[in-house]
Amino acid sequence: MYCFFSLWKPSQTTRKLQTFINIQVMTFFQQNKGRMSITNCNREGAHCAEMAMVCLNDFEEYAKGHLSKAVWDYYAAGADECCTRDDNLMAFKRIRLRPRILRDVSACDTRTTVQGTEISFPVGIAPTAFHCLAWHEGETATARATEAVNTCYIASTYSTCSVEEIAAAAPAGYRWFQLYVYRNRKVSEQIVHRVESLGYQALVLTVDVPYTGKRRDDIRNQFKLPPHLRVKNFDGVFEENAGLEEYGVPANTLDPSITWKEIYWLRSLTRLPIIIKGILTKEDAELAVEHGVQGIIVSNHGGRQLDGDPATIDALSEIVDTVQGRIEVYLDGGIRTGSDVLKALALGAKCVFIGRPAVWGLAYKGEDGVREVLQILNDEFRLCMALAGCRNVSEINRNLIQFSKL
Numbered sequence: 581m582y583c584f585f586s587l588w589k590p591s592q593t594t595r596k597l598q599t600f601i602n603i604q605v606m607t608f609f610q611q612n613k614g615r616m617s618i619t620n621c622n623r624e625g626a627h628c629a630e631m632a633m634v635c636l637n638d639f640e641e642y643a644k645g646h647l648s649k650a651v652w653d654y655y656a657a658g659a660d661e662c663c664t665r666d667d668n669l670m671a672f673k674r675i676r677l678r679p680r681i682l683r684d685v686s687a688c689d690t691r692t693t694v695q696g697t698e699i700s701f702p703v704g705i706a707p708t709a710f711h712c713l714a715w716h717e718g719e720t721a722t723a724r725a726t727e728a729v730n731t732c733y734i735a736s737t738y739s740t741c742s743v744e745e746i747a748a749a750a751p752a753g754y755r756w757f758q759l760y761v762y763r764n765r766k767v768s769e770q771i772v773h774r775v776e777s778l779g780y781q782a783l784v785l786t787v788d789v790p791y792t793g794k795r796r797d798d799i800r801n802q803f804k805l806p807p808h809l810r811v812k813n814f815d816g817v818f819e820e821n822a823g824l825e826e827y828g829v830p831a832n833t834l835d836p837s838i839t840w841k842e843i844y845w846l847r848s849l850t851r852l853p854i855i856i857k858g859i860l861t862k863e864d865a866e867l868a869v870e871h872g873v874q875g876i877i878v879s880n881h882g883g884r885q886l887d888g889d890p891a892t893i894d895a896l897s898e899i900v901d902t903v904q905g906r907i908e909v910y911l912d913g914g915i916r917t918g919s920d921v922l923k924a925l926a927l928g929a930k931c932v933f934i935g936r937p938a939v940w941g942l943a944y945k946g947e948d949g950v951r952e953v954l955q956i957l958n959d960e961f962r963l964c965m966a967l968a969g970c971r972n973v974s975e976i977n978r979n980l981i982q983f984s985k986l
């Protein structure tokens with residue numbers, strides 16, 4: 581329509597008519613675009629933009645356009661040259677599938693279990709810090725969204741809401757707590773007791789941060805939590821030795837000297853399942869099993885620690901082969917589509933977790949935004965299952981992977 585009028589050489593009167601029609605046409609498209617898309621709200625809740633949210637990349641684009649540069653850079657950061665961060669995504673794209681056909685996929689069941697608890701589909705939320713930077717309600721919004729969708733939320737130690745506030749926001753939600761070991765063991769010990777009494781159902785010990793990786797943009801931006809936010813789980817805890825600050829807590833509080841014996845120490849503190857997050861080799865997977873943990877998250881911290889780590893999907897198989905079903909193996913890093921979920925499950929992950937996409941959902945529309953992210957992934961996963969000929973998650977196995985192409 582627009583091209584037609586552009587090529588036509590009109591008279592004075594028809595030129596006016598042309599302008600009128602052009603305006604009408606553009607208005608029509610604007611109005612219908614509004615009807616077909618979702619109205620976005622920014623973190624103050626004000627109407628700000630209209631944009632169809634079709635896939636997780638749309639949420640990324642929205643977050644990039646609406647968060648401040650320093651906050652966006654913090655969430656996006658990888659270590660050093662970001663090779664591992666980027667490879668987490670690229671490695672999924674290299675994998676090809678072997679779909680099966682004519683298998684009555686009229687009803688596909690995406691449900692699964694983790695640590696014996698049923699969840700609606702095999703995607704949970706990985707622990708990420710500082711949700712209040714993305715949305716004013718922070719982790720309480722994330723907790724409500726995961727409760728509504730019935731999946732697992734791993735709350736970060738570095739939450740900007742306390743573990744009590746998170747539990748109160750979504751009392752029926754299925755939650756695990758992510759833990760670090762501090763030089764002052766009492767700090768770790770107290771938080772373990774707190775989350776256990778609040779009904780968190782597993783401890784996720786992150787083991788890939790003896791020191792924080794070098795994230796260049798955070799250094800350039802001199803990233804700091806704004807004064808109105810804090811790591812609420814540690815209110816009052818570090819005050820006496822507060823000094824140089826690193827990511828919301830005093831520098832050098834994490835203990836880089838920890839070894840496998842700390843697993844026994846942790847075991848002595850709690851009856852909760854212990855899951856180790858940050859394993860990338862068969863040797864450490866075997867040690868994890870020998871030390872009696874209940875699960876492993878194959879993770880490179882979203883490429884934020886050692887640049888040069890393998891993509892997690894590339895590390896998964898050797899760990900699954902070593903563990904031989906003795907404990908559950910999960911994966912995070914680079915999950916952006918339903919087919920990524922299918923590939924990870926085909927290679928032996930029981931469940932996967934998303935980090936940055938949940939934060940993009942928060943930045944888009946708080947609780948509703950996180951729900952949309954999860955819903956889109958669920959829909960995509962269900963569709964991929966059907967197209968690959970899988971009627972339930974137990975039918976997803978290695979035969980789905982075209983190994984000759986890897």
Ligand SMILES: Cc1cc2nc3c(=O)[nH]c(=O)nc-3n(C[C@H](O)[C@H](O)[C@H](O)COP(=O)(O)O)c2cc1C
Nearest residue numbers: 655706707708709736786881882913914934935936
């Ligand atoms: C902004 C940000 C903050 C993170 N904070 C934590 C954290 O507090 N504890 C932790 O164990 N992992 C943390 N991670 C790592 C995630 O749990 C997860 O391993 C990673 O984000 C998965 O990759 P993805 O973002 O590509 O999904 C963080 C990751 C990001 C991007």
